Amino acid sequence: xxxxxxxxxxxxxxxxxxxxxxxxxxxxxxxxxxxxxxxxxxxxxxxxxxxxxxxxxxxxxxxxxxxxxxxxxxxxxxxxxxxxxxxxxxxxxxxxxxxxxxxxxxxxxxxxxxxxxxxxxxxxxxxxxxxxxxxxxxxxxxxxxxxxxxxxxxxxxxxxxxxxxxxxxxxxxxxxxxxxxxxxxxxxxxxxxxxxxxxxxxx
Ligand code: GRF
Numbered sequence: 778x779x780x781x782x783x784x785x786x787x788x789x790x791x792x793x794x795x796x797x798x799x800x801x802x803x804x805x806x807x808x809x810x811x812x813x814x815x816x817x818x819x820x821x822x823x824x825x826x827x828x829x830x831x832x833x834x835x836x837x838x839x840x841x842x843x844x845x846x847x848x849x850x851x852x853x854x855x856x857x858x859x860x861x862x863x864x865x866x867x868x869x870x871x872x873x874x875x876x877x878x879x880x881x882x883x884x885x886x887x888x889x890x891x892x893x894x895x896x897x898x899x900x901x902x903x904x905x906x907x908x909x910x911x912x913x914x915x916x917x918x919x920x921x922x923x924x925x926x927x928x929x930x931x932x933x934x935x936x937x938x939x940x941x942x943x944x945x946x947x948x949x950x951x952x953x954x955x956x957x958x959x960x961x962x963x964x965x966x967x968x969x970x971x972x973x974x975x976x977x978x979x980x
């Protein structure tokens with residue numbers, strides 16, 4: 778196949794999606810190289826996961842920079858250093874500005890735990906649960922400058938069961954994310970995803 782795809786994963790928290798991606802690579806289900814973890818929280822569990830996997834990380838404290846543009850410029854510099862082809866946001870809890878969007882639009886994706894455009898933003902699983910939705914799910918989309926607004930690549934749905942607790946729903950959503958995200962990254966690796974305005978086509 779064509780030249781290997783080099784990815785950077787962006788995360789701020791526990792990193793279970795990071796782990797699912799790393800595990801898919803190790804299992805041979807995903808043919809990419811994870812070259813970098815980008816993390817804005819030095820205490821996050823994902824940092825330890827990257828260490829264990831032998832994956833280099835760029836960990837920074839946003840407060841040490843004068844502005845969002847400034848730390849994003851530093852990130853762009855690191856991405857170039859590592860020849861990153863695809864930016865994979867997995868629980869990266871920061872808004873992205875033009876500094877990153879401009880050079881990487883169409884090469885930056887995110888996973889969100891609802892069926893967008895329903896329930897964007899924080900606590901999406903809880904939002905759907907509290908709203909009394911009957912169906913929810915997960916979305917993988919390209920990142921633009923908005924909050925969970927970019928073109929949708931893939932979605933997977935599940936029924937919210939009668940009497941289900943928020944905990945079990947959360948667990949099932951995470952399981953779905955861990956399946957879907959590596960799959961979508963592999964489609965991109967196989968060059969099967971085309972972005973055309975707001976529409977995304979998969980061959
Ligand atoms: C996931 O639910 C993802 O959809 C959202 O943030 C969460 C990250 O979880 N954007 P983890 O750090 O991958 O465990």
